[in-house]
Amino acid sequence: MRKLMLGNEAVARGAWEARVAFGSGYPGTPSTEILEALAEHEEVAVQWAPNEKVGYEVAMGVSLSGHRALVTMKHVGLNVAADPFFSSSYMGVNGGLVVVSADDPGMASSQDEQDNRFLAKAAKVLMVEPCDPEESRWMAREAFALSEQFDSPVLLRMTTRVCHQTGVVKPQEREAWSSRGYLKDIPKNVLLPSHSKARRFKVEERLVRARGLSEASDRWNPILKGSADIGIVTSGVSFGYVREAMPEASILKLGMTYPLPIERIRLFASRVKRLVVIEELEPYIEAEIRNAGIPAVGRELLPFTGELNLPLVEEALLGAPRHKVTVDLGGVPMPTRPPTLCPGCSHRGMFTLFRDMKLRVMGDIGCYTLGALKPLAAMDACMCMGASVGMAEGLEKFGGPKEKGKTIGVIGDSTFFHSGIPGLIDMIVNRSEATLVILDNRWTAMTGGQPHPGTGKDIRGNDAPQLNVAQVCRALGVQRVREVDPFDLEATRVVLEEELAAPEVSVVVAVAPCILGARLKKGEAVQIAIEECDRCGACIRVGCMGIHEKDGFPSVDPDLCTGCRVCAQVCEKGAISLPGVGRA
Amino acid sequence: MEITNVLFSGVGGQGILTSSRVLALAAVHAGLDVKMSEVHGMAQRGGNVDTHVRIGKEVPSSLIPAGGAHFLVSFEKLEALRYMAFLRPDGVAYVCPLEIPPLTQNLKKDGGYLKGIDGILEEKAPHVIWVDAPAMARELGDLRMVNVILLGALSRSLPMKEEDWEAAIRERFPAKVQEACIRAFRMGADHVASNH
Known part of the structure; x- marks a missing residue:
């Protein structure tokens, strides 16, 4: 079966296939649709939490009960949930616990551009990174088993272009899996300093085992054999750009990015003349590679901020983008169109x-x-x-x-x-x-x-x-x-x-309810008595799409105006009114 | 690796996402690979939006490179111009002759809309096909049909068969509007066939 799915829908599908019992989180672009899609499966308990920390903690409780749990948030949400995230790393899990961090390179809808791969490393939590919707499905599904196998939460790290990428997914049947039941284990689950000191060693042992999987797995970290002239290490959404920019290259595609398979990378590097790392945002992989004494380039070829795209990766790998821009818009006074409050917004x-x-x-x-x-x-x-x-x-x-x-x-x-x-x-x-x-x-x-x-x-x-x-x-x-x-x-x-x-x-x-959220019916548009308008512009300065200047006077768009009367109340001349109602 | 790139542009709330999704579904019905990148969140509040749809035997990534779009489908004139540089030298722009003044334009004392935009569009675009979808939708009695009319206009240039499009429309829209959508889609297709 082939089905068209959004990356976020595919994560929900994978979690459902893994028989996740519970999903929580706090809305945040680009993560929001994951829980909404999961909620379409009636057999899963899905709920919004007041914040990411609470959502994480409830999911941890579900994990302690022996059931599988998913918690979703945007990158800055993981800052809010950082306290339980770091500490749960020491506790480990009972039922699998998967944490989605949806990062926002380029800050399409966010206040910062933090790269949460560093949080996985800092918390010593396993991390996997899909590149497209089909990978989002199977990685979400298998992350639960990884979580149980290595007794660790697993960070499923997404980015805007993976979350909001639609593509062909091959849905599978649900796993045969059932709850392990609650297991009382005080030294494991009560993080008193004396217990934590012992758990600290368990965390390190777990990472050694996980690194073993990362090193050996062709599924998580496949090598695509190609030319020996260049080897490219990449992960997440960047993989697609690399594949398209240089189909002939040898590629090591990292699906598990913590712990990194350093020896696998060393072996890959030894078989190519030149090693290049293509990754979005910070040089996270590249720094680890260089720390291991493996010569590599990457950061100097790419911008330090913003999303990658095909032309940028072509420029990095080939010296110039393949497609030339032939339409020249220089000299056209193009107005910007920033987002605005909706007409009728309270x-x-x-x-x-x-x-x-x-x-x-x-x-x-x-x-x-x-x-x-x-x-x-x-x-x-x-x-x-x-x-x-x-x-x-x-x-x-x-x-x-x-x-x-x-x-x-x-x-x-x-x-x-x-x-x-x-x-x-x-x-x-x-x-x-x-x-x-x-x-x-x-x-x-x-x-x-x-x-x-x-x-x-x-x-x-x-x-x-x-x-x-x-x-x-x-x-x-x-x-x-x-x-x-x-x-x-x-x-x-x-x-x-x-x-x-x-x-x-x-x-x-x-x-006053949100006009969109509450699905309010649009009211009748206001009217302007142009003969009374002194062109002061106060109505235009409320910043509404429903009213704009036309031939020197304000003009109302009746399809957009909801009749909220904010513009009418700032009009000192009283020139704006609702039909059949006295002027403000 | 031949990939057909279709860029949709317009103003948040115009139905751009729905159009892109129907196109992607039609590609799946035709047995093709497809990747699509869309905009959610902050950008939807009346700002300019774009979605990228890429169709082929195998499509590795979801973003259309600048200068690489075969087709630009624009729901609004200013947003057609804004994304024009995405077109290839032999690219075609399907443009809806609709003007939605941006707020930044509102604030200028001379007000109004970008002067002479039709001429600028025709000069800058390699090839423009005007599709007055709002007028056709009014004729059909449902303004929401604008997006399927535009898809119909585009459909003549793409490899999918009519039954793939119909299947996509039936998958995306509720039963009670499916027939109307298919009629509107054919109207868009006929418009291009008879005028160009």
Whole structure:
């Protein structure tokens, strides 16, 4: 059977074939579709976790029970789960535990470009890297057996172009596998220092055994015999580019990249005149090869940042790309088209207010990070999940009188549940006077609308227990918690002014569902009374695809406009209104 | 190793992913290998999007090299121009005559859209075929048919047979719209056959 699958769907298929009992994780591009695809198999328990660390820990519990477990995240998610990741390496597993890290070379949807292959090495955890959807399937499947064989979690390291590559997969039957049952083992599973000291030796023994497999396996680390003039060591998505750029070359394709098969590489190198390493991001493989005293080149031939592609690999191997670019767009004033908040988005009015009130905004990770882009440009900093809260507290305390009453943290609801709550506890107990604005749209929106603890739905769309953001804040001990309607700009402005002036921590929760996540029906478009327009441009500066300038005047696209009225509320002339409704 | 490269471009939300997937499915039905690279996440919020589809006996990698696309299928004029450098010297651009002004354009005082874009497109592209898919879709009474109309227009240049395309459409779309999709697909194919 041949079936077309996305790399992420293929990982889910492989895990299902391996009879995985449980899948967890936190949404994050490019990893999100793995759990969504796994959830289509009713026999697997699949759930979103509030963050990657919790998802990892629940998966570890499932492994302890003797069942197989999968936990998925994007590369920066593994930073959040690094604590259990490193320590579980010492515990090992009972049922197989596979951890997906989906890295994002080129930062298509991420704040950094970290290469998580180094985390596998640092944690001494086995790592495998597929190059396409079919490999994603079988490597995911076999990673569970590897995990049990070597008593270690296994890192399945993906990258954007593997996760979001669609290709032909050959699905197989499910394995005959059943749970081993729970095994009580205190010295193995209770990481007291005295136990850890003993486990430390087990970890090293395991790596020696795993290296033996990596050295000997033609399945994981195949050699494609070719010309003796050049030997290329490569892994992951880069393999496809190498194969296409230089079909005649000898290739050592590494599927298991920790532990690396150094002696296999040495033997391969001895049979070719010149050894080249083609790998995306950091020179991880190349450094290990050079450390082993094997002469190799690679890094100097490739850019240090961004994704690889065929022309770059051709340039590295052949001196120039095969295809010449003949269309010259020089001189064409090509406008950029950056992503924007959707028409009808509940964040637009909030960021319009933040901008017009000249607030100092410590932002966070989500769709609303787009509030940093022109014309809103209403965000001062955004670092990582949950960081808005702590950064707002720190800036407000030390920013001097100019920042007093001006500094806010802005965080989405999913991000608040993910890692904003400890920051808010810090604000409370350390007497912060900053204001935290929580944008409560009930969905993890940027990754495509996944449910979170405030949604009231599970991953399969069934009803689930629902946490209320304002109640959580009150329960923690915040005295001043206000809920506002983000589509009512004036009322929201008044609340923000009052809470910014209050000499204690306050929380403002802006409640309105994500127009995409909640699948809301589009409302009727606004109308503009052109004769009353003074061309001030305020409506254009809310940054909405539904309204643009045409022949010097604002013009509404009725197919896009949802009638949210944010533009109408910033129009001082009152020229914008909903049909049949009085003007703002 | 002959590989046919088809690049789709447009604005997030226009149905580009669906088109690419149907093309890839048609290739699978024709017994060919296919690899496709798509865009998810941040890029989908009204930004420009592109998907790469590569078809052949054996396709090692999923990204089309610049200067290597046989066909560019664009759902929007500005996004046709943006990706034009991907075309080979003998490449063909199928372009939907639709204008979606980007927000950055909105902010300029002179407003509007890139002036004279039709002429620039025809000058820069090796060969342009205009496919007014939105007009044809309106004629059919369903604006969502734009993507299958464009696929129909493209289909005459690809090795897959009509039954491969039909099978792909039936696999991708729910039963109640399949017949309408196939009609729209044929309309796109006939448009190219009768005008070029």
